[in-house]
Amino acid sequence: MRSTRRTLLACLAAVATLVSVSACGGGGSGSSGSSAGSGTYTFWDPYPQFDASSDWGRRVARCGTEAGVTVKRTGYDTTDLGNKALLAAQQGNAPDVMLVDNPVVSTLVEAGILNKTSDLGLDTSAMQQNIIGAGTLNGASYGVPIGANTLAIYYNKKILTASGVDPASVKDWASLTAALKKVAAAGKKGITFSAINTEEGSFQFLPWFWGAGADLTDLDSAQAVAALTLWKQWVDAGYAPKDVLQNTQTTSWQEFATGEYAFAENGTWQLANAEKAGFEYGVVGIPGQHGGAAPVPTGGEFVTVPVQQDTARYDVSKKIVTCLTSSENLLASDTALTYVAPTAAVQARQVxxxxxxxxxxxxVAAARGRTSGGLGTKYPVISQPLWTAVQSALSGGSSPKDALATAQTAAGKAKG
Known part of the structure; x- marks a missing residue:
């Protein structure tokens, strides 16, 4: 029991470092262990912005009705949701069904509070492998994704035209830097992104890190240094503003929305804002160092079923999960949330x-989970030194090479 308690406390610390990077929001009380085939089932999600009258709120309620029960849904802030889930498990009153941010899945699994989808008989065969990979540990999936969001590069068509830049020419780092040079020569602002000292900073750096061929287990590799050097060169040359050090993804977007920047690295969740920006825009994928699509991190949530003392409740929980992740509900949910669906069939309908x-x-097809590749709960203790290195290098506190060497040492100590 002491061991379980220590694990839960350690997991609470891990969840605290994983902040949602894409604006979500979910809460509630644990299950009562009453009659399994009827009564009330609790559902927690990270969407406090959606009340019972919203499309999402009605969809969750309808899935409960179809399963023959009433669903009591609560929305918590993403980080608060992870912490409350761990505490609820410790107290033996976890919710019946829970929608959680994908990096948190591995933390909850390590705490021993999530069921395998295979044990529940949930079919995940249609899910895109790199999307479900964010919720897979040691070959077993522990939830069903409802969709994914990720990063790409928005561009201002008017500025690129005035600068003589064809967005189709942006195919690698050299061509993107050349485009930024043309934009600067035309008297315009270059690219804005988030390099803040939180998970958002790591999230935005990862496409460049992975796009250079770097690996999260080797933070000070030559490839990692190349990625951080690219960002530093942009800031030093004035192609990116110095305030990227303080920018969240929201404030970075606000800079782009002024119409003064040629490019912005940001997410799927900004599409609705892009339509309201007042200027023509386009989107290109983040390029790898030498071309091709850079791997980008997946955002998005997984529907999970926490461990219950009354295992008879799982049958109804499975029905709720199956309902929420049906093709029709995925299409409706992901369209409303601006998510890319986790199945090819629904993606085709979205496009x-x-x-x-x-x-x-x-x-999304080129994306990968931050906790994939066996990292699991090691990711938070890697991510924090990584964003610290980005801050140090861009502020001029140390060279990219030295900053990443310090990060690698810190990550090794934290893991070991």
Whole structure:
């Protein structure tokens, strides 16, 4: 029991470092262990912005009705949701069904509070492998994704035209830097992104880190140094503003929305804001150092079923999960949340309805989970030194090489 308590406390610390990077929001009380086939089932999600009258709120309620029960849904802030889930498990009153941010899945699994989808009989065969990979540990999946969001590069068509830049020419780091040089020569501002000292900073740096061929287990590799050097060169040359050090993804977007910047690295969740920006925009994928699509990190949530003392409740919980992740509900949910669906069939329907989603579907196809590749709960203790290194290098506190060497040492100590 002491061992379990220590694990839960350690996991609480890990969850605290994983902040949602894409604006979400979910809460509630644990299950009562009453009659399994009827009564009330609790559902927690990270969407406090959606009340019971919202499309999402009604969809969750309807899935409960179809399963023959009433669903009591609560929305918490993403970080608060992870912490409350761990505490609820410790107290033996976890919710019946829970929607959680994908990096948190591995933390909850380590704490021993999530069921395997295979044990529940949930079919995940149609899910895109790199999307479900964010919730897979040691070959077993512990939840069903409802969709994914990720990063790409928005561009201002008017500025690129005035600067003589063809967005189709942006195919690698050299061509993107050349485009930024043309934009600067035309008297315009270059690119804005978030390099803040939180998970958002790591999230935005990862496409460049991975796009250079770097690996999160080797933070000071030559490839990692190349990625951080690229960002530093942009800041030093004035192609990116110095305030990227303080920018969240929201404030970075606000800079782009002024119409003064040629490019912005940001997420799928800004599409609705892009439509309201007042200028023509386009989207290109983040390029790898030498071309091709850079791997981008997946955002998005997984529907999970926490461990219950009354295992008879799982049958109804499974019905709720199956309902929420049906093709029709995925299409409705992901369209409303501006997510790319986790299945090819629903993705095709999304693009048919909104062709502007095509580059995002392509970006998600190249994406990978932050906790994938066996990292699991090691990711938070790698991410924090990584964003610290980015801050140190961009502020001029140390060279990219030295900053990443310090990060690698810190990550090794934290893991070991």
């Amino acid at each position: 048919a309805a909104n062709p502007k989603l095509r580059p995002w579907v392509e970006a």
